Ligand SMILES: Nc1ncnc2c1ncn2[C@@H]1O[C@H](COP(=O)(O)OP(=O)(O)OP(=O)(O)O)[C@@H](O)[C@H]1O
């Protein structure tokens with residue numbers, strides 16, 4: 581069965597999209613042995629850095645890997661193929677790596693990384709496209725068609741594809757949303773994030789997915805347990821987004837910050853070493869999202885680790 585494609589997206593910046601992408605990739609690979617492809621559509625390249633390190637992102641680019649190179653093929657009119665641009669083994673966790681030697685590996689994370697150059701490539705493409713009477717909509721449609729063609733042959737290799745989207749609606753970001761089977765919306769329990777989330781929901785519901793509520797998995801992130809935050813979270817669950825699936829509430833925690841800080845390839849080795857005090861949050865996120873996937877696809881996944 582081809583992978584389920586999930587866009588991690590919100591118009592609000594800094595709500596934990598990239599962090600959620602990495603936590604979910606690790607959780608699904610670690611606990612369920614899933615094969616996960618992480619595609620970074622954001623020129624900030626944050627989830628790529630979290631997975632590959634900053635040097636790794638540059639090395640990937642130097643080897644011709646990454647979404648900016650795939651975009652280069654689109655501009656050059658080359659046939660659409662994503663496989664040459666993927667880092668097939670972005671796994672950092674020993675539990676996922678070790679079994680490979682015994683040919684009994686369960687769980688992989690591959691990365692189609694981004695690079696800051698993506699911003700310039702996309703701008704150049706937009707200038708050229710609009711100078712020939714193209715519009716943002718025709719460009720995002722053309723990009724979505726190209727990316728779909730590039731990904732279709734490799735989708736059966738994965739259980740899930742996670743698209744880390746930027747906090748705006750660039751043509752590439754819109755293409756990412758058009759490719760998604762489901763939408764993961766991280767949001768912080770405060771008024772400005774709620775506002776951004778509502779705007780985003782309305783826009784996606786209007787232009788991309790009229791059946792958004794059924795396809796939407798909402799996650800309250802960076803939660804600080806105050807009376808105010810509890811009230812906002814309860815309004816989100818019971819009023820504004822009451823027809824959506826909710827994942828576990830992820831606490832604001834220095835353990836999450838540490839887990840995402842991969843300065844060097846050996847910054848951490850094991851799942852517990854990486855996630856320290858938040859392993860149960862990552863497990864609950866993986867469990868709840870797997871339930872959501874099962875409900876969408878009819879497929880079931882068993883845990884391979886506790
Ligand atoms: N649960 C958490 N606890 C503490 N810090 C967190 C948590 N989640 C995210 N952060 C921190 O918050 C900041 C924003 O997170 P992140 O980059 O994942 O958000 P984003 O939505 O992807 O941002 P952008 O819109 O810029 O792409 C980062 O510094 C990240 O490390």
Ligand SMILES: [Mg+2]
Nearest residue numbers: 597598622626
């Ligand atoms: Mg991000």
